[in-house]
Amino acid sequence: MIAAEASPAGLLLRAISAGGIETCFQVPDFELCLDIGRCPPGAERWPTLLLTHGHIDHAAGLPYYVSLRRLYGYPPARVYCPAASVEPLRKILAAWTELQTNSEECELIGVRPGDLIPLGKGRWARAFASPHRIATVGYTLYREVKKLRPELQGLAGPAIAARVAAGEEVNVKEERLELCFPGDARIEVLDWEPATLRARVLLLECTFLGEGETPAHAQEGGHIHLDQVAARAEQFQNRAVVLTHFSRRYSVEQIEEAVASRLPAELLARTWLLTHPSPAGPGRLAPAAPAPAR
Ligand SMILES: [Zn+2]
Numbered sequence: 204m205i206a207a208e209a210s211p212a213g214l215l216l217r218a219i220s221a222g223g224i225e226t227c228f229q230v231p232d233f234e235l236c237l238d239i240g241r242c243p244p245g246a247e248r249w250p251t252l253l254l255t256h257g258h259i260d261h262a263a264g265l266p267y268y269v270s271l272r273r274l275y276g277y278p279p280a281r282v283y284c285p286a287a288s289v290e291p292l293r294k295i296l297a298a299w300t301e302l303q304t305n306s307e308e309c310e311l312i313g314v315r316p317g318d319l320i321p322l323g324k325g326r327w328a329r330a331f332a333s334p335h336r337i338a339t340v341g342y343t344l345y346r347e348v349k350k351l352r353p354e355l356q357g358l359a360g361p362a363i364a365a366r367v368a369a370g371e372e373v374n375v376k377e378e379r380l381e382l383c384f385p386g387d388a389r390i391e392v393l394d395w396e397p398a399t400l401r402a403r404v405l406l407l408e409c410t411f412l413g414e415g416e417t418p419a420h421a422q423e424g425g426h427i428h429l430d431q432v433a434a435r436a437e438q439f440q441n442r443a444v445v446l447t448h449f450s451r452r453y454s455v456e457q458i459e460e461a462v463a464s465r466l467p468a469e470l471l472a473r474t475w476l477l478t479h480p481s482p483a484g485p486g487r488l489a490p491a492a493p494a495p496a497r
Pocket residue numbers: 256258335387
C-alpha cells in the first residue's frame with residue numbers, strides 16, 4: 204500500500220497505519236522509519252529502523268526491508284527493537300536466509316527504556332517503556348537547535364553581528380522534542396512518559412472509537428479508545444496530535460465524525476487523522492478540523 208504524505212507542525216511524514224494490518228511512519232528529516240509494517244514503497248531507503256514491538260502489523264516487513272536494501276546496494280540498516288524481541292526477530296531473519304541468502308544483513312540492536320540512540324547531525328532518539336500486551340518501547344526523536352541567548356533577545360541585528368565579530372558566542376544549544384511515538388499502548392503511556400505530551404508532534408494510536416467497544420475493552424487489548432483521549436484533552440501540549448492505528452471496522456467517515464464530535468475544539472484544531480488505505484487508494488494524513496479552524 205502507498206503511504207500518505209503530509210507535514211503536521213512542519214514535520215514531513217510518509218505514513219501508513221491501520222490497526223492489525225500495517226503501521227509504518229517514514230520520517231525523512233531523521234532518515235528513519237518508525238515500525239516497518241509490510242515495508243511500504245520507499246521505506247527501504249532509510250538506514251535506521253526503530254521498531255516499537257514485534258506484532259506482525261508493525262514488524263512483518265523487516266526481512267523485506269533488509270533484503271530490499273541489499274538489492275538496491277544500500278549499506279546494512281541499523282534496526283533497533285525491544286531487547287526481548289531481538290532473538291525472535293533474529294530467528295525470523297535466519298529462516299529467510301535459509302530460503303534466500305543474506306536476509307540477515309542488518310545490525311539488530313536491543314534497546315531498553317532510557318537508552319539513547321545517536322542518529323548523527325545533532326539528532327538522536329530516546330527509548331521509553333510503553334504499556335502494551337508484549338514488550339514494547341516508544342521513541343522520542345530529538346534535534347539540537349541553536350537559539351539566541353535569552354539576554355540578547357530584543358537586540359537589533361547589527362548589535363548581534365558586532366558581538367559575533369568580537370568572538371562572542373551569542374547562541375545556546377537547546378534540545379527540541381520533535382516527535383514522540385509510543386507505538387501500540389494503553390492510555391497510561393501519557394503518565395509513564397512525559398515526552399508524549401510535550402513533543403511537537405505526537406503519533407498516538409487510537410484503535411477504538413465506537414460505542415460498541417468501550418474504553419475498558421481497549422484497555423484489555425492494550426490499546427487506546429477515543430473517549431480516553433477526549434477525557435485527557437487538556438493535557439496535550441503538542442503542536443500536532445496525529446491519531447493513528449484506527450481499527451478497520453470503522454469507515455473513514457465514521458472516524459472523522461467521531462473525532463470531530465468528541466474532541467473539544469481546542470484539541471481538535473491541533474489534531475490530525477491518519478486514515479487507513481483502501482483498495483481504492485491510499486489513506487489520508489490530514490487535519491481533523493476544517494481549514495479555517497487552524
Ligand atoms: Zn501491537
